[in-house]
Amino acid sequence: MLVLAEHDHGDGTPTHDHPHTHRRRPQVIARLARIEGHIRSIRQMVESDRDCSEVLIQIAAVRSAIQNAGKVILEDHFESCIVSAAARGDHDEAIEEFKEAFSKLVY
């Protein structure tokens, strides 16, 4: 019951046919919360007409922070979905999942 509740779309439909855990989820949530605050502070910088160059530095910083959050999500994804597919012997599925997830983050 707990496992199902952790792995549904909120409407009861499962998101995976192979339930798994994401060790880094609290870290990802904390990173995203910080990024949200960072974006808000950049908006406030623009509203108070701070130097373009200062704003651009913060834009680059928050973009890196998002990329890093994506990497952590990808690490979790590798360790859970993909490794568990491999452990079940679904090597083709594991490789496809790896390629698909990787292509989403790196282009």
Added chain:
Amino acid sequence: MLVLAEHDHGDGTPTHDHPHTHRRRPQVIARLARIEGHIRSIRQMVESDRDCSEVLIQIAAVRSAIQNAGKVILEDHFESCIVSAAARGDHDEAIEEFKEAFSKLVY
């Protein structure tokens, strides 16, 4: 007085020695507000354990949105700070500002 108020750091110190306007500021503020909401919704996706691949798609989307907001800020910067420096005949300063701003956003 209005010009000073628009171009200080909030503590009275000017941000530029060449006051200027940013035509696209309302657009930049609107974009950043949307990005903030987007990040919040991604956090909620992670909290409700949505598929990693769906989360990664949104991470890539919000990263593009940030990059595009940066481009709009850069366009404003070119049209105001840099072009006004060039108009004053400070071509070296204009080129340096261009290179510096560009290097912040593109790496």
